[in-house]
Amino acid sequence: xxxxxxxxxxxxxxxxxxxxxxxxxxxxxxxxxxxxxxxxxxxxxxxxxxxxxxxxxxxxxxxxxxxxxxxxxxxxxxxxxxxxxxxxxxxxxxxxxxxxxxxxxxxxxxxxxx
Numbered sequence: 806x807x808x809x810x811x812x813x814x815x816x817x818x819x820x821x822x823x824x825x826x827x828x829x830x831x832x833x834x835x836x837x838x839x840x841x842x843x844x845x846x847x848x849x850x851x852x853x854x855x856x857x858x859x860x861x862x863x864x865x866x867x868x869x870x871x872x873x874x875x876x877x878x879x880x881x882x883x884x885x886x887x888x889x890x891x892x893x894x895x896x897x898x899x900x901x902x903x904x905x906x907x908x909x910x911x912x913x914x915x916x917x918x919x
Contacts, residue, residue: 853910862887862912871910874902881916890914 857865865871866889875886876895886892893902895915903911 857912862914865910865912871912872904874898874911874913876913876915887914 862871862873866873866887873887873890874893875882875890876893877886879892882890882892891902893913
């Protein structure tokens with residue numbers, strides 16, 4: 806009888822520990838995702854990705870320091886676009902669409918109607 810009771814006690818303690826294990830794993834997974842997201846954001850900033858204001862884009866156009874790409878639909882591009890902007894299909898940008906000079910700044914924009 807004593808052995809049976811010890812086995813039941815072990816099983817009961819394992820059952821009470823199960824939610825703690827799940828909680829611990831969930832918190833660990835959340836921490837990993839949080840750190841990965843932070844690393845990705847830092848990496849994007851290091852690589853020069855980010856948002857630009859209208860004035861910043863206008864300055865780049867005036868100085869001819871960047872290539873501008875319109876990712877809107879062709880119909881939206883035909884109605885109007887940023888000066889010097891080249892239309893590119895947002896689903897199929899090819900190397901030939903991009904400038905040969907790899908040091909050029911690239912600006913992509915769209916009205917997000919996709």
